Amino acid sequence: MADFNVNIRGVGSVSVIDLKGYLDAHTAPELENAFNKLLDESQYKVVVNFNDLAYISSAGLGVFMAYVETMRENKGDIKFSNMTESVYNIFDLLGFPILYEFYKDEDDAITKFND
Amino acid sequence: MQSKNKKFKKELVVKSSTDNLAQIREFTQIAAQESGFSNENVGKIVLAVDEACTNIIKHAYKYSPVGDINISVRLEQSKFIISIIDEGGHFNPDIIPEPDIREYHKKRKAGGLGMYLMKKLMDEVKYTNLNENRNQVILVKYLT
Numbered sequence: 001m002a003d004f005n006v007n008i009r010g011v012g013s014v015s016v017i018d019l020k021g022y023l024d025a026h027t028a029p030e031l032e033n034a035f036n037k038l039l040d041e042s043q044y045k046v047v048v049n050f051n052d053l054a055y056i057s058s059a060g061l062g063v064f065m066a067y068v069e070t071m072r073e074n075k076g077d078i079k080f081s082n083m084t085e086s087v088y089n090i091f092d093l094l095g096f097p098i099l100y101e102f103y104k105d106e107d108d109a110i111t112k113f114n115d
Numbered sequence: 116m117q118s119k120n121k122k123f124k125k126e127l128v129v130k131s132s133t134d135n136l137a138q139i140r141e142f143t144q145i146a147a148q149e150s151g152f153s154n155e156n157v158g159k160i161v162l163a164v165d166e167a168c169t170n171i172i173k174h175a176y177k178y179s180p181v182g183d184i185n186i187s188v189r190l191e192q193s194k195f196i197i198s199i200i201d202e203g204g205h206f207n208p209d210i211i212p213e214p215d216i217r218e219y220h221k222k223r224k225a226g227g228l229g230m231y232l233m234k235k236l237m238d239e240v241k242y243t244n245l246n247e248n249r250n251q252v253i254l255v256k257y258l259t
Contacts, residue, residue: 003137022140025169026133055140057165058228086158093235094228 006034014110015043020052023060031060035067044076047109051082056090068100077101079109123149124189131172131203132180139168139186143197146188150195150258159236160195160256166229167199167252175203175250193258200251205244 004027005020015038023031038046048064068078081103083091091097103109127142129135143164147157168184176182185200233240239255 022137024133024136024140024165025172026136055162057162057169058232059169062228086155090162090232093232 004030006030008034008037010043011047011110012114014045014047014113016106016110017046017048018052019048019050022055023053024055024057025059028059028063031063032066035063039067039070042074044071044074045113046071046076046078047103047106047113048078048080049082049106050080050084050087051106053084053087056087058094061091061094061096064096064100077113079103079112081106081109122190124187126185126187128183128185130180131176131182131184131201133169133172134180135184136165136168139184140165142186143188147195147256150190152195152256152258156256160197160254163233163236163240163254164197164199166233167197167254170229171199171201171203171250171252175201177203190258195256195258197254198251199254200245200249202248203250204248205250 003021004023005018007018007020009016009018017031017034019031021027035046038044064078071078079101080091082105083102088102091100091102096102101109101112103112125142125146127139129138140161143161144157147160152160164186168186171184172178182201182203186197188195188197190196230240233254237254238257239253241253241255243251243253245251
């Protein structure tokens, strides 16, 4: 029922994950699949674009926590971009800004990888 | 919206499948909106109820989709009260420690965040064991 979509795009050496709709305990496995696919392809530089994400619960946030260390151990990272204020507030409540990078625009996040 | 004197009660019973989270959120959203909460607070209440039901599906019913989740909401004197009852076996919230967020990220632990969020989002969170198998979590948000 829950309306959710994940799409992976390659932008140079960076993989961009576009999220759309509602990310909850029901749809989080789809995001896990996307991260597993990136690991299979040894893609560790990831930008998650939240532009079209309407909702996130802790099940969704847990996915990023589960994969971020693996990305960092392989000289990559998971960076976030284009988040609405309401979605950002949930990340903030759970202390993510201490340990993750947030960017207004996807391009800024991608550029950061290429620095 | 003038709704401080409004009194109502609504109920939703769904099976313990994550497939029903969208329906649970819609039910909660409409009830919170009708009670006169701001969009920001409606969002907080919806997320807290989602987290409570996700915990029930995961921990009380261990992803078995055949259990019942009974959600009733009522507005009483500016208190928006949500009662969520499951029959999935005893659950003791006291054994789940409040997470140190930094430690949490370090240890890659992805669970336990729901309870932490519920406490942050709501004014009151209370767990009760109704009897051997029935658990109740009560979430309260003040309509100020």
